[in-house]
Structures are given as structure tokens and as C-alpha cells.
Amino acid sequence: MKVLIQITVNGEIKQAAVETNTTLTQFLREDLELTGTKHGCGLGDCGACTVLLDGKPVNSCLVLAVQAAGREVLTIEGLAENGKLHPIQQAFVDHGAIQCGFCTPGMILSAKALLDANPRPTEQEIRTAISGNLCRCTGYQKIVEAITAASKALQETEVS
Amino acid sequence: MSTFSVLNTRAPRVDSPAKATGQAKYADDLSMPGMLYAAILQSPLAHAKILHIDTSKAKKLPGVKGVITAKEAGLVRYGVSPARYDETLFAWDKVRYVGDEIAAVAAVDQATAQEALELIKVDYEELPAVFDMFEAMKEGAPQIHDAFPGNLNAEVHQEFGDTEAALAGCDLVMDHTFLNKKQDAAFIEPHSCIAHMGLDGRLTLYTATQVPHYVMRTVAMVLQIPVGDVRVVKPYVGGGFGPKSEATPLEMSCALLAKITGKPVKMTYSREQVFLHCRARHQFYAEMSLGVMKDGTMVALRNKAILDGGAYTSFGIATVYYAGSLLGGPYKLKAMKYDGYRAYTNKPACGAQRGHGGVAHRAAFEQLLDMTAEKLGIDPIEMRLKNIMTTGDVTINELDMSSLGMKECIEAVRDGSDWVSKKGKLPKGKGIGMACGFFVSGAGYPIYRSDTYHSTVVIKVSEDGGTVNVLTGSAEIGQGSDTAMAMIAAETLGIPLSAVRITSGDTDLSVDLGAYSSRQTLMTGHATKEAAEHVRKQIVEVLAETLECDPDSITFTDGIVKFNGQPGNFEKIRTRYIKEHRGWTDPPGGEYLTFKEAARHAFLERGTLVGTGKYKPPRLGGSYKGAAVGTSPAYGCSAQVVEVSVDLETGEITVDDMTDAHDCGLAVNKTQVEGQMHGSLSMGLGECLFEEVKFDSRGRILNASLGEYRIPTALDMPNVKTIIVESNEPNGPYGAKEVGEGAIMPTIPAILNAIYDATGVRVNELPVSSERLYMALRKKQEEA
Numbered sequence: 007m008k009v010l011i012q013i014t015v016n017g018e019i020k021q022a023a024v025e026t027n028t029t030l031t032q033f034l035r036e037d038l039e040l041t042g043t044k045h046g047c048g049l050g051d052c053g054a055c056t057v058l059l060d061g062k063p064v065n066s067c068l069v070l071a072v073q074a075a076g077r078e079v080l081t082i083e084g085l086a087e088n089g090k091l092h093p094i095q096q097a098f099v100d101h102g103a104i105q106c107g108f109c110t111p112g113m114i115l116s117a118k119a120l121l122d123a124n125p126r127p128t129e130q131e132i133r134t135a136i137s138g139n140l141c142r143c144t145g146y147q148k149i150v151e152a153i154t155a156a157s158k159a160l161q162e163t164e165v166s
Numbered sequence: 167m168s169t170f171s172v173l174n175t176r177a178p179r180v181d182s183p184a185k186a187t188g189q190a191k192y193a194d195d196l197s198m199p200g201m202l203y204a205a206i207l208q209s210p211l212a213h214a215k216i217l218h219i220d221t222s223k224a225k226k227l228p229g230v231k232g233v234i235t236a237k238e239a240g241l242v243r244y245g246v247s248p249a250r251y252d253e254t255l256f257a258w259d260k261v262r263y264v265g266d267e268i269a270a271v272a273a274v275d276q277a278t279a280q281e282a283l284e285l286i287k288v289d290y291e292e293l294p295a296v297f298d299m300f301e302a303m304k305e306g307a308p309q310i311h312d313a314f315p316g317n318l319n320a321e322v323h324q325e326f327g328d329t330e331a332a333l334a335g336c337d338l339v340m341d342h343t344f345l346n347k348k349q350d351a352a353f354i355e356p357h358s359c360i361a362h363m364g365l366d367g368r369l370t371l372y373t374a375t376q377v378p379h380y381v382m383r384t385v386a387m388v389l390q391i392p393v394g395d396v397r398v399v400k401p402y403v404g405g406g407f408g409p410k411s412e413a414t415p416l417e418m419s420c421a422l423l424a425k426i427t428g429k430p431v432k433m434t435y436s437r438e439q440v441f442l443h444c445r446a447r448h449q450f451y452a453e454m455s456l457g458v459m460k461d462g463t464m465v466a467l468r469n470k471a472i473l474d475g476g477a478y479t480s481f482g483i484a485t486v487y488y489a490g491s492l493l494g495g496p497y498k499l500k501a502m503k504y505d506g507y508r509a510y511t512n513k514p515a516c517g518a519q520r521g522h523g524g525v526a527h528r529a530a531f532e533q534l535l536d537m538t539a540e541k542l543g544i545d546p547i548e549m550r551l552k553n554i555m556t557t558g559d560v561t562i563n564e565l566d567m568s569s570l571g572m573k574e575c576i577e578a579v580r581d582g583s584d585w586v587s588k589k590g591k592l593p594k595g596k597g598i599g600m601a602c603g604f605f606v607s608g609a610g611y612p613i614y615r616s617d618t619y620h621s622t623v624v625i626k627v628s629e630d631g632g633t634v635n636v637l638t639g640s641a642e643i644g645q646g647s648d649t650a651m652a653m654i655a656a657e658t659l660g661i662p663l664s665a666v667r668i669t670s671g672d673t674d675l676s677v678d679l680g681a682y683s684s685r686q687t688l689m690t691g692h693a694t695k696e697a698a699e700h701v702r703k704q705i706v707e708v709l710a711e712t713l714e715c716d717p718d719s720i721t722f723t724d725g726i727v728k729f730n731g732q733p734g735n736f737e738k739i740r741t742r743y744i745k746e747h748r749g750w751t752d753p754p755g756g757e758y759l760t761f762k763e764a765a766r767h768a769f770l771e772r773g774t775l776v777g778t779g780k781y782k783p784p785r786l787g788g789s790y791k792g793a794a795v796g797t798s799p800a801y802g803c804s805a806q807v808v809e810v811s812v813d814l815e816t817g818e819i820t821v822d823d824m825t826d827a828h829d830c831g832l833a834v835n836k837t838q839v840e841g842q843m844h845g846s847l848s849m850g851l852g853e854c855l856f857e858e859v860k861f862d863s864r865g866r867i868l869n870a871s872l873g874e875y876r877i878p879t880a881l882d883m884p885n886v887k888t889i890i891v892e893s894n895e896p897n898g899p900y901g902a903k904e905v906g907e908g909a910i911m912p913t914i915p916a917i918l919n920a921i922y923d924a925t926g927v928r929v930n931e932l933p934v935s936s937e938r939l940y941m942a943l944r945k946k947q948e949e950a
Contacts (some may be wrong), residue, residue, distance in 0.1 A: 041195035042188015044404070046354045047437040051872035054354050082188035095186040099178050102837035105845065106644025107185030108355040108404025114186065133880040140872060142352050142405050143644050145844030146880040148837075 011075040015040070016084025024071045030064075031055045033071035034081055042082035042111045046140075053139035056112030057081050063119040065138075082111035085118070093163065094118055097156035098149070105143035113139045117153045126157060171724055172657040173900055176837040179649045180668060181402070181642065190402045193358035193374040198430035201360065202231050202272040204423050205279040205433065206415060207286050208442060209261035209268060212512040212865030213295035213308060216260055216268070216288060223285040224271060229278035232427045233286070235269040239422055242388045246380075246412050246517070248614055250320070250479035252311060255388055255418050260293070262310055262477035263512050264865045265442030270419035272431050295512040297865050299449065299474035302509040310477060310510040317510040319475050320483045322792055324490055326562040327501030332466035336457030340538045343454075344530035346914075346932040347858035348474065349447030350440070351519050352877045355404020357443065358434035361420035369424065370397045373417050376406040376641050377680030380613060382673045384413035385421050396421075400671030403643040407849070408519035409445035410643070411682040412480060416443075441859065441870035445517030448485055448508075449474040450526035456534050462544045464553045466501040469493055471527060473508040473516070480517035482508050484609075484795050488523025491796030493531055494561035496572045496604050496803055497553040502562050512865050518682060520849055521605060521910040529854075530930075532601035532915030537928065545589065546919070547580050550602055557893065564788035568800055569893040569903070571829030572602060575805035578827035578889045583807035589923075595814050596822075597924025600807045603911020607831075607895075607904035608685030610786040610797030619780045620685070622676040623693040625655060625701050627775040631765030634659060634701070636668045639678035640690040645906050646838040647686040651694045653834055654899055658698035660722025661761050684904035687834060688800060689781050691899035696779025704775055705761075708768040712739060727759040734759070739767045783897075799897040802908035804828045806847070808916040812924040817940030819921060821851060824913075825887040831895035831903035842905040843888045850913025852878045856933050 008023040015038060022037050031048075034040045034057065043066055046054030050065040057066045058080040085092040091099065094117050104110050113136055120127055120135035127135065132153045133146070141149065184190040221233045236258035243251040257266045269286050273279040294308040301307055302317040310317050333339050359373035369391065375381050378398040386393040403410065416433050423431040435443065453470040471489040475482045490504030521528075539549035551573060559567045579600065580586070588598045612618055624637040636655045642648040652666040659666075669675060678690055702722065709727070710717040719730045728734070736759040743763045744753050754760050768775055787797035809823040826843050833839045856876040860868040869875045894901040914932070922928050927942045 035195075040188070041191065044192070044355070045194060045434075046356070046404075047872050049437065049871055049873060051437075052354055082186075086187050091183065091186060095183075098186050099182040102176070102179070102841050104179060104182045104185050105646065105841055106353070106355070106405040107181070107190055107402060108192065108353075108644075110185050111188050129885075137879045137881045140352075140354060140877060140879065142354055142407070142849065142877060143845045144841055145846075145848030145878075145886065146883050147844050147886055148841060150880065150885075 009072055011072055013074050014078045016081060026070065026072055028071045030066035030069040030071050030074050034066060040081050040083050044108055044111060046108065053112045053116065054109055056115050056139060058115055058119055061119065061122060063116045080115065082114060085114065093159040094156040097152040097159060101148050101152035101155055103144065103149040103152035109139055109141040113141065113149060117156065121157055121160060125161060170657055172653050172663050173834055174832060175835065177649065177653060177663055177835060179646055180652050181648055192355055192402045192404055193360065193372055194434045196360055196372055196401060198360060198362060201430040201432050202274065202427060203276045203279045204270055204272045204420055204431050205283050206267050206419055207269040207283045209257065209264060209266040211261060211290055211292055212264050213293040214261050214290035215293060216257060217291055218289040219269065220287040221269060224282040227278065227282050227285055229274040230271055230282045231274065231429065232272040232423045233269060233282065234419065234422055234426065242390065244384050244388050245479050246481050246613055247479065247483050250483055253478050255415055263514055265514055266477065267415045270423060272423040272427055295865055297511055297513055297861060299472055299509040299511055302511045303507065310512060314510060319479055319508040319510050320486050322486055322490060322504065322506040324790065324792060325503040329466050329468055329501040329503035332501035333455065333457040333468065336465050337460040338538065338541060339455055339457045340534055340541060341455045342530055342534040342537060342930065344452040344526065344533065344930045346450050346526040348449045348516060349519055349853060349857055350444065350859055350875055351407040351409045351446045352872060352875065353405030353407055356435045356437060356440045357410065357414055357416050359417045359420045360430055360432040361424040362430040363424045363428065368395045369421055370399065371417055371421060372399045372401055374403050374410060375400055376410040376643050376682055377412065378639055378641060378671055378673045379677060379679055381413045381417055385418055388418050389421055389425065398673045400641050406643040406681060408522060408682065409517055411518055411680065412445060414443060437872060438870040441867050442514055444476065444514035445480050447519035447525065448516040450489060452527050452530035454530055454534055456538055458538055460542065462542055462549045462552045464497050464499055467493060467499055469504045469527065471506040474511055475508045476511055476513045476515035478515035480515045482516065485518065485523040487792045487795035489527045491563055492524035493527060494563035494565050495567060496555045496570065496602055498555055499562050513861060520846065521907045522683065524605060525910060525914065528603045528911045529914040529918065532912065533918055533928065536919045546600060547576060547585060550576055563796065564793065565796055565801065568897050569831060569895040570801065570803055571891040571893040572604065572803045574891045575803060575827035575829055576602060578891055579805045579807045579825045582827065582887055582889055583825040585807055595812050595924055597812065597920040597922065598807060598809045599916050599919025599923055600805065601912035601915035601919060602805045603908060604801045604803035605904060605908035605911060606683055606796065606798035607688045607800040607802055607898065608798050609683040610783050610799065611794045612679055619677055619782045621678045621690045621693040622778065622780045623690065623697040624676055625697040625777040627701060627765050627769065629769050629774065631762040631769060632665065634661065634666050636666060636694060637675040638670045638690060639673050639676045640686050641671050641681035643681045645681065645842065646835065647681065647690065649838065650687050650834045651690060654691050654694045655698045658695050659702055661725045665725060684907045687902050687904060688898045691902060692781035693779040695899045697777040700777030700779060701775055704772065704777065705764050705768045708771045709764055712767065722761055725761045727761060727764050733757045739763055742767065800831065800895045800903040802828065802830055802904040804909045804912050806912040806916040808920045810917065810920040810924055812921060812939065814925065814943060817936040817943055819855060819934060819936065819939060821884050821917065823884055826909065827889040827891050828905055828909050829891040829893050830905040831893055831898045832901040833890050833892055834902050836890060839890055839905050840888045843909045844886055846909035847886055847913050848878050848883055850910045851882065851917065854914040854917045854932060854934060858933050
């Protein structure tokens, strides 16, 4: 049986009738066609489906769409504004932090959650924050460098 | 100083903005109107006769649009190497592993497709199964394929020089055995495909593959439709590392269901299915003996390999050859003997994974080398330098090291890690180790016997002259080939990278064998360079005709045209350009003619400008049996130093530092070269310390998830010092060669040698879990 839900996704209110067993990943990818949220394992192991739910990173494959009702979801599609990359996205591009790119959306959103809560993280804090996001291509080093650079860039933006 | 404008820089990847914003579409992100969802029925038993398959109930389920078994699919045998086509799309007489494919269905939604699978009734007669490679080769073991008695899938016997005589003459012969474990490549994107057949009978597949070309050929062969009627398009791919280098039952099922239903059909493997399909690194058992002289000169190597192949061949023939051939270097040997055996077992088939065939035997050999150096009282780095090959050397098995910065790599990691002040001087529980390795820069021969070009490229210039489109069938799978090709095209044409667009991964565009054996930078790179030169030549010809000047006087640099290094008198062309672009906001100005004006003028004179390029390697290697495997136009090489801390109470290992030097010829893109080095080290670290696909007593995978099959996280990886060593590879475009696989070769043995240095314990079985090391430490204590 379908349930009518309302979720704010990337700042826009979305209404839909969903099955109660529909995951947030499925809802975003299939109902809203926001395919930037990746499906890597379906078990909460890989972190590719990470989105921000009320600002906190969650594996959207482990959240039911009905659980997200009435809440705010940020996906990778909601980060760039007016065609301009968010400083974290720009840092990932500039520092070679992207290879195959499949972990990238989740990785960037985990980084955003970290920097929102802790604007000047240490390297260890960065590594801990992305430890639930698996990447098989990069060995993480350039991702850590990118998040460090993004942290600085965001602080400079705030100062200016 | 670099003489390049675009190459050898740190240009951001051309695809990274799309990937950073979620705009990049991977196969599972695609959908089509009226699309059906497919699912595959896989065997729950490891070895069983199929007595009967009843699909009638599944067919009657509302929403089911197609059900296929071997009856519909036929029994065309396929595989990777034509010498061992031992698979059919669906099992028909028996199943050979838990996961063997039996049937597939297409339905209006995923839930219906899954429900239909449950309605397919298969009657089995269970057979005795064998899961261990040593057991499989024993007399009386269950037979998995009738055509291969003793479950012997392949055997290799090669000898160069008289190994026994050479060993007899050595001052010291050291023996070593080594066992790794079956791997999973653990790419984050599961396999996914959408197939569609138009009313014209032409089939298109959008699929997550490393090899659109081979998928096209295999699908055409299995479905028995002409190759020309199959188009394979590779969207963005979320990593491959080897196992996506062959056509899958997923792709062929989608294709056949699309043919039968007339609708687009999509399927994506679950993570468990990725583990079941496998095709990743084999389990290898290595037994080797190294003979040396007192002064550390290496003389002879005797090497034996046993490989656990799983139920089918996949890439396995090449794998078993590589385990021997890739020990021909980078050290000079006077004799080498290799005996390799690949056994069938009732497990998922193993295939190619990063460092194909070479990684486990390299690990064994580099440990043996350290053991020998210790016995002789020689520093392991000195021992390696004493025996190292240099540019121009040919290995005893006839691999031509046309460039080889191995010595420079060793010196770079020695100095970069401060080896001299650390080796033998670290406190208890801390250790330092090193190792070397090399890998092919593109297989010298295609998988099927053919005189085909390995790569062709088409470059098409937009009619306004401002954009150059590189069209190639090559496969960007995350390694950065699109960026590398765009950079090679830009450099060759003398235009900025921003003026180049790349369209790739589509069999309609060109022939390219794909992303495996670290081949694209060299091979597709050559074809791209030649295509760009072809375009350039045409524009130069038109300019020379129009301006009545010497074609040799014309150069293109950074989008600017120069005549004998000067602006020249190009008024005629600029006036023409401006006349037909009245009202446009970007009239060309400046002192020099632009490439855009020149290319527009050439279009007006000759029509659409198209350049083509092609590459195939010259005939390579020796004439002995199996000489083709291991041949390559060039070889990349790597040296690494690893430092570890070991908790001597618990056996817990922390990798503190890794220093890696790789000779990639010319580094086309330095950031991407480092990225390949980092990724190789990470995969090697995982394989060394954590990774093992485990099975229960009935052949079922116990850890088919990324939670239980542990790959390195950000907390497991140390920061790595990467040193790019650049040689000039004569057979590479602009001197470039591989980095993607050579860089993983030394990682495992460097860690193992560091663990030995820290503990005095030599571990000869992977993964080196805390438990395994703890037990080894305890055994050593008990012995002492």
C-alpha cells in the first residue's frame, strides 16, 4: 500500500506516493530521477548512497522514504548553485580526488557534513569522517587533500 | 624544462565536474521508456546435474514478459580466449558453482522479476564437489568439465637456459613457498546494463564494461547476430580493475531478453552477485627456488605455480602464463624454469585483476630475494641494484625493456624513505621493507587471434574550427584515459585542452580493445596522436595553398598559428572569417592567426575535417609456446619502501609510511599518475592485510559484502610519498607508458618484508591478519 509523503529535497518540497518498503535511495533515484545518489551495495557498507538528512550524513539505502517524510534531504545535485561548483566540489576537481567518480557524491556529502560541523578538521578527523565511504580508486590521499583545501577555501569565503 | 604545453602538467580531469555534481551517468542511472527489469536465476548448489527446468509458472505470472533458459539461448560456447571457450550463457547439463546461471526473466518491475525467479523449478541431482585446488588435482576428485580430466584447465612448462645445471653451480639456493587468497576487485559500481533492439534488428547495449569491443563480439557470437548489428556503449564506469574485462551473463541475458521482448531490458547485479560473478584475482600457490653467487649475483630461478581457477576459464590461460613470464625481469637471470597449473574447482571463476597474474608470484619472489640477501649479509637494496636491468636489456624470456627506470626508482625510494638511516636501526616492533616490480604497457596481442588494429581513433573538427572532437572506442573506467587522450590530441594539434572534447566508449566510434593490460595510454595514445597529426596536416596543406607558403614553415602552439615563428600575412583568411561571422561576439583579433580561423578556412575549402589514426604493436616476443603472454611494446616499473609498526603482543599491523617510485615514461598527467600509484598501493595493502573471499563447506561465499569483505578505508591508508620517475619510452606516444598496474607489483612484498624486519617472522600466507601474525609470532617464541 502506498503512503503519501512530503520531503524537502535540495530545497524543494516533493510530494509522492511511495510503497512503505521504498528506500530513500530508490525514492531519490527512481521517483525523483536524482541519480547522483549511487547504489553500491544496498547494505550500508560502501557509503556511495550517502545523502544529508537534516544535515547529517546517512546511507540512504538504509533509510526508508517514509522515514524521511517531513525532513530535509540534500543530494549531490543540490550542492552546486547557479552552475557554479561548491568549494568542496571544486577542491575535488582541482586536487585530482576523483577517479571513477562512483564514490564521489557520497564522499563530497560526508565532507560537507564534516565541514559544516567542524570547519577546521585535522587530517585524522577528515579520515574518520569519510571512513564510511569506500573508494577503491584513489587510496583516499587526494580526497583528504581536497577536503583540507576545501576547508581553507570555505573559511576564506566566510572572511571575505 | 618541459617542452610541452599540455602534456606533463596537472590538468584537471575532463570528466571531473560531471562526476562531482552527480551529472555523470553510469549504466544503472539510465532508463528508457517501457523498460523491463531483468533478473537471473543462479544455482544454489556448487555441483549438480540439472534434471529438469520448469518455467511454466514463471511465464504465467502477470507482468512477466520473457523467460529464457539454455533452450532459448542455445549452447554457443564462449569465454575469453577462443582456446578455452568453456561457458554457455545458461547451464544446461549441470551447474558448476553456487551462482552458475540457469535462467533469466524480464518483467515490468524488479519485484515481479524476482518473484518469477522463485517460480522457476529446477530439479537437481547433487554431485560431489571440490573446492580446493590441490584436492581438485588429485586422482579421484570430482570431475568438473568432461573435456578436462583431472580438472587441469591449463598447464604451462617453460624453460630458458639449463636451470638445474645453473642452480647446481650456485653458491646458495634458497627456497620459498607462498599462498595468497581469492580476491574480489570490489569496484564500487556493480555491473549494470540496458539492452535495446530496434525494429531494424540492431542491438544496442549500454553497459558497465572495460571492453566494449570484446562485449560486442561476444554478444554477437552468443546471440548469433552479425557483429555489425551490435553496438556497445559504455557510460561512465565506476571502476573495473580487471573483472569488467569480459562479456557477462548479465549483458547477454539483457540482450537476448531485449531481442525476445522487443523492449529495453535492464539489469544490475546486487553486491552479492558481483562476488558470485567474480572474475577477480586467483588464489595462487607459489613454490620457488633462487640460486645466487656469494657476491649476490642472481643466477637461476625455478618457479612453480598452482592456480585455483574456479569453475570456468575466464582470463585464466593468460593468468597462468603471466605468473611465470613476469618474473623474467627486472633482474638479470641466466636460467629460469616455470611450471604452471590452473585447476578447475566448484567456485566462481577467477580472471584478471590489477597486475594480472603477476602480483602473487612477485610477492613470493621479492620475499625470497630478501631472504637470500639476508643469508648473504647483503642489504636488500644493494642486492637488487646489483642485479637490476636497465634500458635496452632483454629478459631471458625475450621481453624487451625498451625503457626501464628501475634503478632510478630504487634509488628514489631509498633516498625518499631515508632507508639508509632506518634499515636495521629501527626499534623493536618497527620495520622497513622494500620490493620492486614491473608490468606490461599493453598486451602485445589481442585476446582473439587477429591482425586487427588494437586501436583506431577518429578526430573531427567542428565546422567553426573551435572544437576538436576525439572519437574513440576506448574505455574511460576511472583511470583517466579520456583526459589523457584529450591532452595528447591538444598537444599534437597545438591547441589548449579546453578546445578538445572527447567522445569515447562506443563501438560505433572506432575500434579499441579496451581498458585492460594497462594498454590505452600507449596504444590509444598512439592512435590519437596519429589522428591529430592527420588533422593538422590537412589544415597546414590548406593554409600553405591559400597563403602560398612552405607547409614546413607553419606551426600551431597554444591555439596560435605561426609562419616561420612569425605572425605572417594571413589577412585573406581573417577577412574571410570575419565576413561570414558578422554580428558574432567573438571576432578573432590579435597579432596571430588562430587555430580556429585556420580550421574554419580548411573546412570551407575541404568540407568536414576528419583525421584518423591507428595502432597495433609490431610482432613481439620469442617463438616458444606462450611467448605472446607478457609481451608488450613497453614496460612500466615500480619500487616501493614500506614502514610498519607491529604490536608484538597482538600481531596488529599498522602501515605507517609508503614511498613509491614509478617509471611511467613521460607522465602525461602527473596528478593522474599519482592517483594510479595511490590506488595501486591501497589495493595492494588491502590484499596483503585483509582481503579474502571465504567459502563454507558447500561452496557458498561467506562474506559476499563490502562489510565482511574488508577493503581499505581512509583510516587504513597512510599518506603515501609518490615519486614519478620519467624515462623516455621509444615505443610510447611522446615517450609515455603504463602506471595503472606496475604500481601494485611491489606493494605486498614490501609490506611483508617490513613485517619481517619488525618481527623476525616470515609470513608466507595472505592475508596477514593480526591473528595469522600473532600465531606466527607465538610459534616463533615456542621454537625459541
